[in-house]
Amino acid sequence: xxxxxxxxxxxxxxxxxxxxxxxxxxxxxxxxxxxxxxxxxxxxxxxxxxxxxxxxxxxxxxxxxxxxxxxxxxxxxxxxxxxxxxxxxxxxxxxxxxxxxxxxxxxxxxxxxxxxxxxxxxxxxxxxxxxxxxxxxxxxxxxxxxxxxxxxxxxxxxxxxxxxxxxxxxxxxxxxxxxxxxxxxxxxxxxxxxxxxxxxxxxxxxxxxxxxxxxxxxxxxxxxxxxxxxxxxxxxxxxxxxxxxxxxxxxxxxxxxxxxxxxxxxxxxxxxxxxxxxx
Numbered sequence: 116x117x118x119x120x121x122x123x124x125x126x127x128x129x130x131x132x133x134x135x136x137x138x139x140x141x142x143x144x145x146x147x148x149x150x151x152x153x154x155x156x157x158x159x160x161x162x163x164x165x166x167x168x169x170x171x172x173x174x175x176x177x178x179x180x181x182x183x184x185x186x187x188x189x190x191x192x193x194x195x196x197x198x199x200x201x202x203x204x205x206x207x208x209x210x211x212x213x214x215x216x217x218x219x220x221x222x223x224x225x226x227x228x229x230x231x232x233x234x235x236x237x238x239x240x241x242x243x244x245x246x247x248x249x250x251x252x253x254x255x256x257x258x259x260x261x262x263x264x265x266x267x268x269x270x271x272x273x274x275x276x277x278x279x280x281x282x283x284x285x286x287x288x289x290x291x292x293x294x295x296x297x298x299x300x301x302x303x304x305x306x307x308x309x310x311x312x313x314x315x316x317x318x319x320x321x322x323x324x325x326x327x328x329x330x331x332x333x334x335x336x337x338x339x340x341x342x343x344x345x346x347x348x349x350x351x352x353x354x355x356x357x358x359x360x361x362x363x364x365x366x367x368x369x370x371x372x373x374x375x376x377x378x379x380x381x382x383x384x385x386x387x388x389x390x391x392x393x394x
Contacts, residue, residue: 122242124354127305127353129242129246129308130301130317130320131323131349132246132346133298134151135345135349137151137324138325140297141291143267143270145335147335151324152320153209153321154184157210158302158303159312160222160312160316161180162224163221163222164312167222167225180298180299187201188288188292210315217312221311224306228306229310233308249346250345254342271338271339302317330344330352330380359373
């Protein structure tokens with residue numbers, strides 16, 4: 116529980132928390148994103164190459180990635196397509212572009228990102244401070260604002276939101292664009308920690324983000340999400356991964372162990388909900 120120990124345990128908590136928030140925005144409108152890990156890997160490759168060598172080109176590419184996520188949301192809404200199918204197909208697109216940009220692992224993290232991600236504030240490790248800030252900012256914006264209520268309402272009762280004069284297309288594009296933004300931030304944070312990138316560096320983040328969102332109290336339908344819970348869920352998974360590594364558990368078994376933890380938590384939630392309904 117020392118400063119160094121907490122910093123080591125929570126080293127990857129920030130990019131996982133950002134990825135979980137990105138997935139939470141998608142869950143909020145009753146969709147599911149199976150391309151998030153590949154998208155974060157792509158943004159990591161852009162950060163470690165174009166953003167490092169030619170910052171202006173890198174910024175344009177990252178903005179284009181966010182815009183592409185918004186277009187994907189519009190396509191899903193306008194054509195009434197299953198988000199699972201569309202995002203699964205896009206995962207191959209993101210991976211293909213990432214391989215074209217960075218065929219082999221490498222690249223370098225921009226100095227300002229590396230400096231930010233390796234900050235060592237007094238008393239409290241940076242991952243804890245960053246996680247608290249992320250949770251509070253998203254909580255205030257999504258849970259405490261009028262616009263946030265409309266965005267969540269589109270997942271809970273879309274017909275009422277539409278009758279009130281709000282555009283469901285605009286809501287869907289906004290939520291997917293926010294997911295893209297936080298996916299970009301996750302990729303940049305990951306590169307700041309690893310100081311390099313790879314086309315497959317964040318593929319695990321797809322399942323981790325879904326698990327973190329559900330673990331934190333989110334649900335697949337109804338627009339029921341919790342930004343603070345999502346960040347806590349992400350930190351829990353990061354801690355679980357660190358502890359399993361310290362126990363020298365085979366990496367192949369670690370994923371299974373994290374899945375078992377998720378199943379156990381969900382089972383307990385169902386039991387508690389059933390008991391509350393009976394009472």
